Amino acid sequence: MGKYALEHYSPYETYIIRPLPLPEAPANPGRGQYHLVELKWSELEADRGEYDLTRLKEAIRSVHNPVLQITQTPPSWVKAEAEEGFAHLVRRVISALKKEELIGIIISSENSSKRVWDAYLEAAGDITLFAELKKDALLRYLKEKDCSFGILITCSEANWVDCCEKMAEYRLSDTWEKTPVLLSLEDELPGPNIRRESLRWHAGLSNYPLDIGYDFTIRRVVYPQKVESKGGLPIRFWIVNKGSAPCYQDYQVKLCLESELERQEFVLKIDKKTWKLGDITHNEIISLPVLPEGEYTISAGIFFSDGSPMGLDLEEEMKEGYYRLGKVTICSKTAMDLAHAWEDFYPEGYYPLEDPKVPD
Template sequence: MNKLKNYLFLLCAILAVANHSTAQQLIRVRPVEIDDVLTNPGKGFMTFQRFNGDSLNSGNSWTEGFPIEYQEFDGDLTNEDHPATTIAYFRIYWKYIEPEEGNYNWDLLDRALQSATSRGQTLMIRIAPYGTYDNEDVPDWYRKMVDPKREWKSPVPKWAVDPEDPRYAQYFGRMIRAMGARYDGHPDVEGIDLAIVGAWGEGESSQLLSKNTMQLLVEAYTESFTKTPLIALLMDEKTNKYADSFGDMGWRVDCIGDLDFWAAEENGFAHMYDLYPQRIINCGVKDAWESAPLSFEICGTFLRWKEEQGYNRQDVEYIFNESLKWHISSFNAKSSPVPEEWKDLVDEWLKKMGYRFVLRTISYPEYVAPGEMFRFKSWWENKGVAPIYKDFLLAIKLTNDARTEVFITDADIRSWLPGDNIYDDAIAIPWDMPTGKYQMQIGIVDKQTHQPKVNLAIEGRTNEGWYSFGEIEIKDIK
């Protein structure tokens, strides 16, 4: 008899749970997509030797390699004739970082980091070994050490010193390692350019380096920066493939937009036609974008495109579309203004550059009990050309006057490549969660603070950066 009673009790309990599950309505929400230009971490335009709110370079010129000339900040982060940015790019010559052998002037980077952070930006850094003019040379102490009279005859016009002299890899590499010891993993360092040789660190004729020299210079970066992203210039097959062998490695190029800059003198050569498409394949970096960021730099400036090259809208569209085909995430326009007639093209470009997340559908039950699992299903679309590379988290927030609770999911949003992405999950409602109706919000949040970091391409954004999408009731079910 007791066995029969226990059986009947268990059956009633099962039926009660079944009734509870089937009686509920499934709420399905389809958020409204927006067409706004979104300013988000790790993507979009950059400022160059400047920060949000600074005046741009005048005319069609720019500065690089020298310490930043800081402008007085009036509190307005607007960039006139230039998109808002989340990245500041700082390029500086070795001579300023190590003015005396073994003594590093990290204040230059520290101040740039502080300024970037205060303007809502992270900092991307390249330390270039030298430029092309006397005031852009290697450090004085190194020049005196290796060839004070500059008697070495370079086989490459853009080499200032002999990279095969073992002291070059030793001392330049030592400086890179010291930078890694200080800044690797710094939350406000967006990335480090892997620059090893040539004027401005652009890798001119890197294919002429011996295997030993190339590997020593590359390893100075790969062994020193294991947390902060590295982005290697697109140099030559052996160098880029060796760098990529150490793990996820992004890449960059410095002459996006060259359709005919030097065609008359170079037998019709143009970077956009005759170098980049071929080298992307030959260097083995065609699919690097799936796990590491791609960052490009303008050839000249927008004003040079317009005034000197005579580019029209079709030329600009072609350049932008090629960069999207290559999966660009960020762009250095050298803090030069965007011509008024091209601003709409830039806006459309920005909407596709990097990642752009749209929550298409999310479904969930109309109520849940304290201590139960709250299950939801979601369909997302990444309408950009690249994933997000930052280790942010997908979170759901329940809030009312009595309680606010943020639930962190285990979604790996870095795997959300362009196109459709499905994420279904269940989160545990605390036993002590007060009953009542709760507003439901969703967001992509910082790993430490759990505060929203990413703007979504949907309606419903709150002042705090969350996106409201519905209501759920928490109630006792007996």
């Protein structure tokens, strides 16, 4: 851009940081390849009322991105009322799990039992349930109940058209906006039609190691060169989700200011509902505490609910979950009250060739 571009207009001096992306997306939980954890009813409840939850937990912990499926193979003690017994098992197993432990659970539809389906729905809570696209009765039931559920698409080069028609028939094209779409590839290698449709379906994970799912990078960050101790730090992020799907895990975006004597972390007030695909902008004025004057390193990172960091698509090396953006000077007084800097100044600017948002 030229020297007179509006990008360069600001009532205060700023740093404009443009991090470089990686050549390929980093590995992260909740994207790429999932692993099916398939357990039988007879394995989890060999004796009536005695549930082997240790086997369940170990099986889930042993793989990356686990998806649980329980088959209705009954134990030897089952003589009658198999549906009711399996429904009890489903409730007991799901109640022992947490959302953070797995991608989700595939709803069993072996006997098309509404009693069993209701057990999944009642016990799931915030755990994602998946319905197989080929199970018409289950899809109709979930649609009638107006339930939120993910989709498991078993697909190949031979049936991809049928899968597209099913997605349209049950109006599932927007499923990805709230819950994941999983691919179960039947071919040894994904063909061109499946690779194309996986992006149209916004698939987030596959049983084959495809590069699908979320992929966050920081395109640009703008913030003042100097800020006041106990003042405001106006910061503008342009983030891009370069991937095929949103991140369905819970996460926080944090900012870190660090000097030789001081370290402060701030949780940004983002609206995750808008963090879908493509360009994402976030502007925020952070209220600073009293800080010693001097030069600070400013870093940003995304952290999952368990505190583990998300790998961002950035060349910069991660340190304690944060990526270094640049430096900022803390001083006793600035020429402008930065805590109210945007009251008379539109923070987005107007960058028709580069920015994802333009003024109304």
